[in-house]
Amino acid sequence: MTVFSSNSSGQSVPAGRRLSEADYQANFADIHTPLDARSAVVEADRCYYCYGAPCQTACPTGIDVPSFIRMIGQKNEVGAAGVILSENIMGGTCARACPVETLCEDACVRNTEDDRPIQIGLLQRFATDRASELGAKFFTREPETGHRVAIVGAGPAGLSCAHRLATLGHEVVVYEAQEKSGGLNEYGLAAYKMAGDYAQKEVEDILSIGGIIIKHGVKVGEDVSFAELQTNYDAVFMGVGLGTSKAMQLDGEQASGVINAVDYIHQLRQAEDLGKLSVGQNIVVIGGGMTAIDIAIQIKRLGAANVTMAYRRGKEHMNASLEEQEFALNEGVHIAHWAQPVSLHTEQGTITGVEFKKANIEGGETYIMPTDMLFKAIGQSLTPINMATIEFVKSYGKYEVDDELRTSLPGVWAGGDCVAGSDDLAVSAVQDGKLAALSIHNTLTQSQA
Amino acid sequence: MIDLTSNFIGIQTPNPFWLASAPPTDKAYNVNRAFEAGWGGVMWKTLGEAGLPLVNVSGPRYGAWHGKDRTLMGLNNIELITDRDLEINLSEIIQVKKDWPDRGVVVSLMVPCEEQAWIDILRRVEDTGADGIELNFGCPHGMSERGMGAAVGQVPEYVEMVAAWCKQYSDLPTIVKLTPNITDIRTAARGAVNGGADAVSLINTINSVMGVDLDQMKMSPSVGQQGSHGGYCGPAVKPIALHMLSEIARDAECKGIPISGIGGITDWRDAAEFMALGATNVQVCTAVMTYGFRIVEDMIDGLSRYLTEQGMTSVDQLIGAATPSVTTWNQLDLNYVVKAQIDQDSCIKCGRCHIACEDTSHQAISTEINGERGFQVKDEDCVGCNLCVVVCPVENCITLRELDTGEVDTRTREMVSADYQNWTQHPNNTMV
Numbered sequence: 001m002t003v004f005s006s007n008s009s010g011q012s013v014p015a016g017r018r019l020s021e022a023d024y025q026a027n028f029a030d031i032h033t034p035l036d037a038r039s040a041v042v043e044a045d046r047c048y049y050c051y052g053a054p055c056q057t058a059c060p061t062g063i064d065v066p067s068f069i070r071m072i073g074q075k076n077e078v079g080a081a082g083v084i085l086s087e088n089i090m091g092g093t094c095a096r097a098c099p100v101e102t103l104c105e106d107a108c109v110r111n112t113e114d115d116r117p118i119q120i121g122l123l124q125r126f127a128t129d130r131a132s133e134l135g136a137k138f139f140t141r142e143p144e145t146g147h148r149v150a151i152v153g154a155g156p157a158g159l160s161c162a163h164r165l166a167t168l169g170h171e172v173v174v175y176e177a178q179e180k181s182g183g184l185n186e187y188g189l190a191a192y193k194m195a196g197d198y199a200q201k202e203v204e205d206i207l208s209i210g211g212i213i214i215k216h217g218v219k220v221g222e223d224v225s226f227a228e229l230q231t232n233y234d235a236v237f238m239g240v241g242l243g244t245s246k247a248m249q250l251d252g253e254q255a256s257g258v259i260n261a262v263d264y265i266h267q268l269r270q271a272e273d274l275g276k277l278s279v280g281q282n283i284v285v286i287g288g289g290m291t292a293i294d295i296a297i298q299i300k301r302l303g304a305a306n307v308t309m310a311y312r313r314g315k316e317h318m319n320a321s322l323e324e325q326e327f328a329l330n331e332g333v334h335i336a337h338w339a340q341p342v343s344l345h346t347e348q349g350t351i352t353g354v355e356f357k358k359a360n361i362e363g364g365e366t367y368i369m370p371t372d373m374l375f376k377a378i379g380q381s382l383t384p385i386n387m388a389t390i391e392f393v394k395s396y397g398k399y400e401v402d403d404e405l406r407t408s409l410p411g412v413w414a415g416g417d418c419v420a421g422s423d424d425l426a427v428s429a430v431q432d433g434k435l436a437a438l439s440i441h442n443t444l445t446q447s448q449a
Numbered sequence: 450m451i452d453l454t455s456n457f458i459g460i461q462t463p464n465p466f467w468l469a470s471a472p473p474t475d476k477a478y479n480v481n482r483a484f485e486a487g488w489g490g491v492m493w494k495t496l497g498e499a500g501l502p503l504v505n506v507s508g509p510r511y512g513a514w515h516g517k518d519r520t521l522m523g524l525n526n527i528e529l530i531t532d533r534d535l536e537i538n539l540s541e542i543i544q545v546k547k548d549w550p551d552r553g554v555v556v557s558l559m560v561p562c563e564e565q566a567w568i569d570i571l572r573r574v575e576d577t578g579a580d581g582i583e584l585n586f587g588c589p590h591g592m593s594e595r596g597m598g599a600a601v602g603q604v605p606e607y608v609e610m611v612a613a614w615c616k617q618y619s620d621l622p623t624i625v626k627l628t629p630n631i632t633d634i635r636t637a638a639r640g641a642v643n644g645g646a647d648a649v650s651l652i653n654t655i656n657s658v659m660g661v662d663l664d665q666m667k668m669s670p671s672v673g674q675q676g677s678h679g680g681y682c683g684p685a686v687k688p689i690a691l692h693m694l695s696e697i698a699r700d701a702e703c704k705g706i707p708i709s710g711i712g713g714i715t716d717w718r719d720a721a722e723f724m725a726l727g728a729t730n731v732q733v734c735t736a737v738m739t740y741g742f743r744i745v746e747d748m749i750d751g752l753s754r755y756l757t758e759q760g761m762t763s764v765d766q767l768i769g770a771a772t773p774s775v776t777t778w779n780q781l782d783l784n785y786v787v788k789a790q791i792d793q794d795s796c797i798k799c800g801r802c803h804i805a806c807e808d809t810s811h812q813a814i815s816t817e818i819n820g821e822r823g824f825q826v827k828d829e830d831c832v833g834c835n836l837c838v839v840v841c842p843v844e845n846c847i848t849l850r851e852l853d854t855g856e857v858d859t860r861t862r863e864m865v866s867a868d869y870q871n872w873t874q875h876p877n878n879t880m881v
Contacts (some may be wrong), residue, residue, distance in 0.1 A: 031680070041517055042517060042518050045516075045518060048797075048799040048842050050798075050799040050800050051799070051800030051803055051804035051815065052800050052803065052822070054798070054822070073517060109797040109798055112797040113843060
């Protein structure tokens with residue numbers, strides 16, 4: 001049996017695997033240590049309970065942050081969770097995956113004072129986890145209205161919309177192409193942000209309201225037509241994700257070893273055995289957003305020897321926050337700035353290297369980075385749904401909606417990543433779903449009256 | 450380092466930091482450790498009559514009020530006076546005084562209000578070589594139910610009577626320890642003065658129930674199924690102690706009787722405040738029960754540096770230095786006008802000053818500056834109450850600015866006068 005010696009735990013590594021079982025577990029365990037009861041109270045006590053709090057304004061779902069933190073300080077975690085979930089039914093995921101350093105925690109007045117914001121994300125997680133452990137229930141359904149709403153996509157936008165509609169007494173059927181619910185929470189977020197199958201646990205909590213049916217493995221436009229949804233339901237909410245990875249438009253993109261980052265992460269998140277994932281030695285990641293960071297760190301943690309993120313502009317232009325970049329660097333990921341890929345080098349249909357141009361120098365020279373695994377993380381676009389003759393007004397390939405998330409088609413709402421102007425954050429998708437549900441509810445109940 | 454030598458009614462100690470009569474001074478072992486750490490003197494834990502020792506509860510004796518970070522803000526106790534044999538206590542006092550001739554050892558006493566009982570105990574204490582006695586007329590729990598402690602301290606005539614016995618039957622300097630569980634502490638202090646006491650010490654602990662255990666639905670802490678009130682002390686009681694101290698220090702009938710200050714003293718700054726309001730020395734208990742005896746090092750160092758900075762050469766110069774600044778409301782200058790002002794550079798825009806003023810006071814703080822979130826005082830509504838200053842989480846961000854003479858107070862539209870005018874001189878006062 002071949003045994004590798006290079007693994008951090010010092011345990012023997014079986015043949016064909018990069019790391020020992022202990023290393024896989026450690027590398028993909030929860031990235032943030034949750035607060036314990038005492039540190040939560042102490043941290044909550046640091047909160048100034050601001051009036052018109054900037055953190056609340058900064059939260060896309062408008063969670064009353066000072067109130068929930070004050071409740072934690074009074075050891076009323078369940079009440080705190082109620083405050084969170086009433087605005088953001090995916091408060092648990094957002095507590096784990098939100099880029100808090102650019103949202104609530106960035107707005108915290110403590111930054112001005114001592115550069116140490118309240119750990120809002122960790123406090124939110126403490127409250128929502130505790131409430132979930134205790135099986136606390138916060139919502140009861142209004143009397144049934146008899147209205148039926150179809151939702152396309154069981155991701156953050158779709159489930160948020162479904163939950164709010166169900167609470168208001170409507171009956172909801174969600175069409176989900178994948179085998180599991182959760183969308184990017186289940187298939188896209190970095191594994192160490194969603195440790196312990198959290199996405200499914202949260203979905204379970206959301207569905208416990210009742211009145212929501214999810215049809216898995218059903219693709220709208222293929223298995224069921226959009227027209228059918230329009231006919232059979234009183235309203236339709238489009239909460240689909242961005243299914244198509246953008247191409248680099250370079251020759252050789254079809255070569256073996258050139259992989260869409262989101263596809264690999266999807267595979268990783270569903271892997272029963274991380275040791276069975278294929279991992280190259282010299283990894284190049286093209287892109288500068290969160291997905292690029294996530295794939296770079298995860299492939300490194302899977303045992304890749306060298307990982308380089310290549311981004312065509314400077315560090316301040318990257319979509320990934322400075323904190324995320326710092327995290328990647330600390331993980332041993334190399335970040336190359338001003339690196340514009342100009343061609344792919346392949347041998348016998350397999351990637352061997354990427355040629356870059358120095359994008360910040362006019363007529364700059366090119367250089368080659370050897371690679372056996374190239375990840376594309378340059379964004380995704382909306383996969384067109386076969387709508388037959390029906391077409392939405394779109395801009396930049398996404399659905400155009402008004403401030404109530406209404407599309408140009410009567411009776412059809414849309415929210416989340418699929419709408420124009422979205423910021424691709426789960427928390428914003430949740431807000432879209434919530435607002436759309438309220439708009440749908442108003443429309444349905446007003447037309448009745 | 451400045452010499453902190455303290456002289457309290459003739460008892461000379463290397464510093465004015467004493468340990469109050471309490472569990473930390475119950476036996477030689479603790480007292481020796483305290484002196485090794487540097488404490489100037491101890492009030493030996495209260496001795497009672499000869500005979501079978503008292504019995505304390507074997508359940509919880511202490512309860513506490515904590516800040517969110519577990520800072521101990523207040524402590525209460527239901528411990529009685531010493532439950533050790535009188536003879537053991539006396540022999541230990543003799544030895545300790547021999548071993549530590551430069552430190553103060555005063556013995557706290559509590560026996561029934563009978564002349565003979567006091568004569569008996571006084572003789573025993575005189576034989577120990579102790580520097581003085583402190584009459585425990587303050588203990589508010591347990592002993593008071595037996596007609597001693599606070600039950601005596603609440604009746605000025607009893608205070609006077611027992612103090613007089615002590616002066617009559619012994620030559621020991623006599624300190625009367627006062628209870629705060631009384632409407633006007635000056636009446637008890639005057640009793641001590643009239644009885645011939647050499648000094649008073651205050652405050653003893655305050656009647657208190659620390660809380661209720663809402664799961665078990667019973668007061669907390671409790672001894673089995675029930676609890677009883679205890680004596681409250683620690684940082685939380687300091688303002689109450691300072692008030693009572695200043696009342697006695699300013700009372701003509703108390704005739705400048707020396708005062709030993711007690712009540713939540715935790716560091717040198719607390720001690721200096723007590724002394725500035727008239728205490729000759731201070732006694733500490735809760736702070737050492739929280740952190741151990743070693744805190745006296747910081748107290749010695751801090752007080753010494755402070756006195757040096759102030760250009761003082763002895764602790765005596767500090768005693769009572771701030772007493773004249775305390776007066777009655779009727780004497781306050783009604784022509785003194787201040788307005789709050791917010792330093793925009795240090796403001797973190799939490800909005801607490803605004804909501805406190807808006808909801809509960811004078812609607813004098815606005816929420817926008819040039820269309821952006823920002824907080825500013827409206828002078829025309831500000832009464833200078835200081836609420837915004839105390840709720841602001843940033844120290845010195847909001848301050849009070851004194852209006853100059855001749856400046857117009859935009860709230861009252863009156864010019865600020867240079868003349869002092871108090872309520873007794875005010876035209877609106879029809880009681881004059």
